[in-house]
Amino acid sequence: MSWVNRIRKGLDEGRFCLYEQEIRPVNGALKGNDRRELLLRLRDESGALVPPGSFLPAAERYGLMPLIDRWVVRRAFEIIAERKHQPRKIASYAINLSGATIGDSDFVDFVAGLFAQLDVSPASVCFEITETSAISNLDEAQKFIARLREIGCSFSLDDFGTGMSSIAYLKHLPVDIIKIDGSFVKEISNSKVDRAMVEMITKTAKIMQKQVVAEFVENLAILDELRQIGVDYAQGYAIGKPVPVLTLWEEKIA
Template structure:
């Protein structure tokens, strides 16, 4: 498969473009937890990329866990969460058309306050079943802060919060989220939950039930990183999310890559046909934003729109809390 993709390439407008494939392989015979299987697959694929790309890596749990240091990190997860060695940032999700009068959305981002890389911390938390604890810390912290700053909604329409695959597989998640709405004065209409492709597909029926239940309460949902996982429009049809986030790996090169441009356009058109709104990630320049607006993408996010800000600084920003003129 890898050789076939490399030999085939991609032809567009008279020019030929090279393609390579990084493949992660996991033996599934002893896997009983689908979310763990996807976690191992992601790790294997990442190792294939880090080793130089255009190769196949067969996952070996003992060797690869040691290679990326997950066991050592996992032993520190509870202490990191309990000592709150995590912090939160926000990044704006703005209408693609700069002249829009619509209030922007904001995504909540998790940040490490020590020497660990966030991707390694999350990988260890997912592998060793501690990601649910991290998600609950994030949810409790942001609900508490939102209740303390009700003026925020004069400048912001909603906050997006990521939910991991571990949390989606937790039968207690719905009850926990409902308890937060009962405990804190937060309007469900101001909350958008983001789900990754792999997490949503791992248990599609269960995830769809969760989405529908919280949508009835007023929450909205987005499918994140669309285009790099299964990219099945069939599952998108069956999962009633409100937003589709087009993965930034396609967006950032659309001015130079005809294949990426075609991918972004096709995702946008099909998402709209299914009644979903679209958000393009990794928007780094005004020209990329203009191109996305021209093709009809609804919202944009990235350094070209706004760099992430610390949650505390953002909430205390007097200009943010003033009523719009």
């Protein structure tokens, strides 16, 4: 319960912030389509960063995630609007949504209003939901995704492969991108089983005309394996660590 007060106070005092991490094409065919994932962070009263794993479980348990998600989306849209006229273009920004927001009937109208208010193109936004949250609310997830895709957003299914029936559910979710769970990716160079899993997911996604992102790409050996398999995008420390929003941007255009 103490986290509930700390979270509300953090929102009131403007201590939430966004970091960003690169999502880079694995091969030259997609060059120029760089992406970013926007990641939530909280600074405590002393200014130290609090890891999401410390406060998000409390936010989920006590029903604060829709409030946090709306803050994240608004701030993300402001960032996209600010960067719209910069020389280096980012194809899209990934924004994470919680399972609670999937059931929020007013959220789509909130997003549509922000697009109009801040003059942000829906094509520049890719919402990410986890496989677990999508499957646990399958009917609501289908409707939710369909409504936002009608506006022009894309969708990514995060942590894919962790569920018992991942491939079966994939047929019923109108997502554009599959994000392979890092537990399979990080051992791909040492485990034939993990490599086979990544190959299977990639092949199935391509048949269904979906793009594939691999997370936890921690070294160049993993990146080379992913290139051989045909994965579209890579994300991880071998590509770039999460950095405060604007820091990476200023470095790139300096």
